[in-house]
Amino acid sequence: xxxxxxIMDTNSFxxxxxxxxxxxxxxxxxxxxxxxGPAYRLFYRDPVxxxxxxxxxxxxxxxxxxxxxxxxxxxxxxCHPRVVDAVTRQxxxxxxxxxxxxxxxxDYAEDLLGTMPAEIGRLMLMCTGSEANDLxxxxxxxxxxxxxxxxxxxxxxxxxxxxxxxxxxxxxxQDLAPWMRTVPEPDARLAGDQDLGAWFADxxxxxxxxxxxxxxxxxxxxxxxxxxxxxxxxxxxxxLAPAIEVVHRAGGVFVADEVQPGFxxxxxxxxxxxxxxxxxxxxxxxxxxxxxxPVSGMAARPEVLAAFADDLPYFNTFGGNPVxxxxxxxxxxxxxxxxxxxxxxxxxxxxxxGLRDLAAQHDCLGxxxxxxxxVGLEVVSPEDGSPARDLALDVVEELRARRVLTSVCxxxxxxxxxxxxxxxxxxxxxxxxxxLEGAVRTVRP
Numbered sequence: 001x002x003x004x005x006x007i008m009d010t011n012s013f014x015x016x017x018x019x020x021x022x023x024x025x026x027x028x029x030x031x032x033x034x035x036x037g038p039a040y041r042l043f044y045r046d047p048v049x050x051x052x053x054x055x056x057x058x059x060x061x062x063x064x065x066x067x068x069x070x071x072x073x074x075x076x077x078x079c080h081p082r083v084v085d086a087v088t089r090q091x092x093x094x095x096x097x098x099x100x101x102x103x104x105x106x107d108y109a110e111d112l113l114g115t116m117p118a119e120i121g122r123l124m125l126m127c128t129g130s131e132a133n134d135l136x137x138x139x140x141x142x143x144x145x146x147x148x149x150x151x152x153x154x155x156x157x158x159x160x161x162x163x164x165x166x167x168x169x170x171x172x173x174q175d176l177a178p179w180m181r182t183v184p185e186p187d188a189r190l191a192g193d194q195d196l197g198a199w200f201a202d203x204x205x206x207x208x209x210x211x212x213x214x215x216x217x218x219x220x221x222x223x224x225x226x227x228x229x230x231x232x233x234x235x236x237x238x239x240l241a242p243a244i245e246v247v248h249r250a251g252g253v254f255v256a257d258e259v260q261p262g263f264x265x266x267x268x269x270x271x272x273x274x275x276x277x278x279x280x281x282x283x284x285x286x287x288x289x290x291x292x293x294p295v296s297g298m299a300a301r302p303e304v305l306a307a308f309a310d311d312l313p314y315f316n317t318f319g320g321n322p323v324x325x326x327x328x329x330x331x332x333x334x335x336x337x338x339x340x341x342x343x344x345x346x347x348x349x350x351x352x353x354g355l356r357d358l359a360a361q362h363d364c365l366g367x368x369x370x371x372x373x374x375v376g377l378e379v380v381s382p383e384d385g386s387p388a389r390d391l392a393l394d395v396v397e398e399l400r401a402r403r404v405l406t407s408v409c410x411x412x413x414x415x416x417x418x419x420x421x422x423x424x425x426x427x428x429x430x431x432x433x434x435x436l437e438g439a440v441r442t443v444r445p
Contacts, residue, residue, distance in 0.1 A: 010389070010393070010407075010408050010413040014045075015029060015030070015033070019045075020046070021046060024049075025046065025047060025049065028047075028049065029042065029047060043400075043405075043407060044396075044397060044400050045397055046397075046400065046401075048060055048066070048400065048405070049061045050066075053068070053074065053078030053079055054077070054078050054079050055077040055078060055080075055421065055423050056068050056077060056078075056420055056421050056423055056424050056425070056428050057078070058071075058078065058405065064403060065403065066403045066404065066405050067403065067404045067405065067420075067428060067431055067432060067435075068405055068420055068421060069404060069405060069406040069418050069419070069420045069424075069432055070405050070406045070407055070417065070418075070419060070420070071405075071419075071420070071421060072260065072265065072287060072288050072374075072419045072421070073287040073288060073291070073292050074291055074292050074421050075263055075265075075287075075288030075289075075291055075331060075335075075421060075422055076291055076331055076334045076335060076338070076340060076421065076422055076423060077291075077421045077422070077423035078292075078421065080291060080330075080334060080423075082330045082333065082334050083290075083291045083293075083327050083330040083331060083334070085330075086326040086327060086329065086330035087293060087323055087326055087327050087330075089326070090104075090322050090323045090325075090326035091323045093322075094322055095321055095322055095323045096321065096322065097317045097318060097321065098125070098315070098316065098317065098318065098319060098320055098321060099315070102322050102325075104322060104325050104326065104329065105125070105320055105322065105325050107329070108320075108325045108328055108329045108332075109123045109125075111329065111332055112297065112299070112328075112332065113299060115270050115271070115332075116271065116283065116299055117279045119279050119301050120279070120280070120283060120299045120300065120301060121300075121301065121302045122299065122300045122301075122302050122305050122309075123297055123298070123299045123300075124297065124298045124299075124300070124305075124309075124314065124316075124319075125295065125296070125297050125316065125319045125320025125324075125325075126295075126296045126297065126298070126316050126319035126320070127294040127295060127296060127316065127318060127319050127324070128158070128286060128294060128296050129158055129257075129259040129284060129285065129286020129287055129296050130157075130158025130159050130160045130163055130286075131158075131160065131296060131316065131319070132259075132284035132285060132286055132296040132297060132298045133157045133158045133160075133163045133166075133222065133255070133257060133284050134158065134160040134162045134163050135298050135314070136220075136222070136255045136282045136284050136298050137149060137162055137163065137166070137219075137220060137222065137255070138162070138308060139253075139282060139298070139300065139304065139305055139307075139308040139309075140219045140220035140252075140253040140255060140281070140282065140304075141219045141220070142307045142308040142312075143219075143253060143281075143304045143305075143307040143308065144217070144218070144219040144220070144251060144252060144253060145217075146211075146216065146217030146218055146219045146252075147179045147216050147217060147219055148179045148180070148181065148208075148211035148214075148216040148217055148218045148219055148220075149166055149177070149179065149180050149181075149219060149220045149221075149222055150180075150181050150182070150183060150204060150207045150208065150211070150218070150220070150221045150222070151166050151167075151168070151180060151181075151182055151183075151221075151222050151223065152182060152183055152184075152185055152186075152223060152227055152229075152230050153168060153182045153183065153184050153185055153230060153411060154168055154169045154185065154229045154230040154231070154409075154410065154411045155167055155168055155169060155182070155222070155223070155224070155229055155230070156169040156170065156229040157222060157224075157257055162177075165177035165180065166180050166222060168182060169229045178216075179211070179216045181207035181208075181210055181211055182207070183200070183203040183204055183206075183207055184203060185227055185230035185231060185233055185410075185411070186200045186227060186230075186233045186239060186240075187231075187233060196236065196239045197236075197238065197239040197240070197241065197242040197243070198242055200239060200240070200242070200243050201242035201243040201245070201246045204221060204243045204246050204247065205246045205250075208246065208247075208250045208252065212250075218250050218251070218252045219252060219253060220247075220252055220253045220254070220255050220282075221243070221244070221247045221252060221253075221254050221255070222255040222257060223240075223254075223255070223256070223257060224256075224257040224258070224259065224260045224261060224272070225240060225256060225258075225261050225272035225273045225275065225276060226260055226261040226265075226266065226272050226371065226374055228260040228261070228374065228409060228417070228419075229409050229410075230409070230410060230411065231369075231376055231378075231409055231410030231411065231412075231415040232369050232370060232374060232375065232376025232409065232410075232415060232417065233369060233376075234261075234266065234272075234275070234369065234370060234371040234374070235369065235371065237268065237275040237276060237277075237371075238275070238276050238277050239276065240273075240276035240278060241276050241277050241278050244276075244278045244280075253281040253282060253304060254278070254280045254281050254282075255280065255281065255282045255283075255284065256271070256272070256273040256278075256280035256282070256283045256284070257284050258271055258272055258273070258283055258284060258285050259284065259285060259286035259287055259288070259296075260272070260374065260419075261273075261371075261374060262283075262285055262288065263285070263288045263289065263331070263335065263422075264335050264340050264341035264344055264372070264422060265288070265344060265372055265373060265374050265419070265422070266344070266371040266372040266374060267341060267342070267343075267344035267345030267346075267348050267349075267371060267372025267373065268345060268371060268372060269341075270341060271283070272371075275371065281300070281301050281304045282298060282299070282300050282301070282304060282305075283298070283299040283300075284296070284297070284298050284299075285297045285298075285299075288331070289328050289331065290324055290327040290328045290331060291327055291330070291331050292327075293323065293324050293327035293328075294318075294324060295319075295320065295324035295325065295327065295328050296319070297320075335422070338423075340422040340423065341372075343422060343423070343424075343425075344372035344373045344422050345372055346426075347373065347424055347425060347426055347428075347429055348370065348371065348372040348373045348374075348375065350426055350429055351370075351373070351375060351418070351429040351432070351433075352368060352370055352375060354429065354430075354433045355368045355375065355377055355433070355436075356368045358433060358436065358437055358440075359377070362437075362440050362444075363382040364379060364380060364381070364382050364388065364391060364440065364444050365377060365378065365379060365380070365440065366378030366379070366380040366385060370418070373418075373419060373420055373422060373424055374418075374419045375418040375419070376409065376410070376415040376416065376417060376418070377415065377416040377418065378410075378414060378415050378416075379391050379392035379395055379414045379415070379416065380414065382444075386412075387410070387411075387412025387413070387414035388414050389408075389412055389413040389414045391414075391443065391444065392408050392413065392414040392415070392416065393408065393413075394443040395416065395436075395439050395440060395443055396408060396416065398438075398439035398442050398443050399435060399436065399439045402435040402438060402439060403435075404431070404432060404435045404436070404439075406418055418432070
């Protein structure tokens with residue numbers, strides 16, 4: 001059977017299909033393959049050679065400026081001076097492993113936990129979101145004494161041996177865990193006339209029951225509350241609450257993977273799960289936390305963490321080291337001082353309205369879904385409205401030619417994933433809309 005991957009291969013460079021590349025670009029792709037091996041992927045048929053970034057903009061080796069509409073890693077903008085300064089000062093003072101006292105680490109933990117519900121009272125620090133999700137699964141299994149995990153159909157939760165097996169979006173070549181079950185994406189079209197929250201909760205309940213029947217038992221529901229890899233399904237706010245009630249009635253743990261929707265991304269709330277009026281048992285964070293400096297975290301209800309932490313020491317050599325924590329603290333400070341949550345809400349609302357106007361004018365554009373600065377735009381077949389993967393990729397490539405960078409997501413590989421840095425402005429949104437309309441007109445005259 002042919003392998004399939006929606007997040008690794010859909011929008012990727014393939015040397016066998018490369019055409020029209022400059023000699024320099026072709027030489028770099030070959031050198032990269034020789035040195036790094038075949039597992040890595042590059043974006044775009046014509047890969048971009050970036051050398052500099054600032055705010056929402058990236059610059060290539062020829063000095064051309066690109067609009068970054070994809071990079072949530074640099075959450076407060078590329079090379080934000082506050083983050084650069086914090087990291088520079090700390091790296092010139094001290095960086096060491098995490099088995100020494102350091103006040104800044106404690107101050108940051110207190111600050112971050114202060115953004116979460118009162119029930120969440122502990123924070124453990126790592127280097128990557130994959131590590132955070134890996135640890136969360138282990139904690140959930142220790143707390144419940146069971147193993148089974150429910151995820152969404154196109155979930156991506158990381159690349160460790162544990163969570164890669166809980167990430168269907170990695171494709172059919174990835175061996176998935178026999179103790180994993182999947183639920184469909186929370187798409188109101190699948191629910192039909194039913195209330196989406198009730199429908200989705202029923203799907204979760206079905207998979208919990210299947211895990212129980214299998215003898216594996218149910219430990220956790222692991223989900224990112226914006227269902228980003230599934231195609232971006234954030235609404236209606238609150239629809240997730242009935243599913244979490246089902247999880248808790250079954251004695252399971254809700255792990256909120258906030259790598260994508262957290263840190264003010266949705267505009268309406270600091271954390272994605274807040275929009276749904278739920279309190280997770282475990283919260284995981286990653287990429288945006290340090291604006292590109294490796295740091296991640298797992299926050300927990302103390303009673304849930306105790307079953308794991310009271311008996312098993314955990315040591316992550318550089319997880320939450322002083323330099324990474326300096327970056328993370330600067331990110332929190334910038335989000336507050338520059339009111340980036342409000343900006344995400346206001347600019348995101350303007351972007352959603354503009355995209356919906358654009359979709360109304362082009363029969364190859366379908367639903368627009370999003371919250372704050374996390375938006376999905378469907379590209380569909382004009383004939384029957386089905387996912388148009390190849391057309392979506394043509395739009396992405398045309399945008400790249402127009403120096404606007406984004407990619408795709410969703411089971412059909414046809415949803416443009418628009419998640420720029422939080423410093424994205426209304427002028428940037430207008431730039432995106434102008435070039436998107438031009439790209440659509442070019443690929444489908």
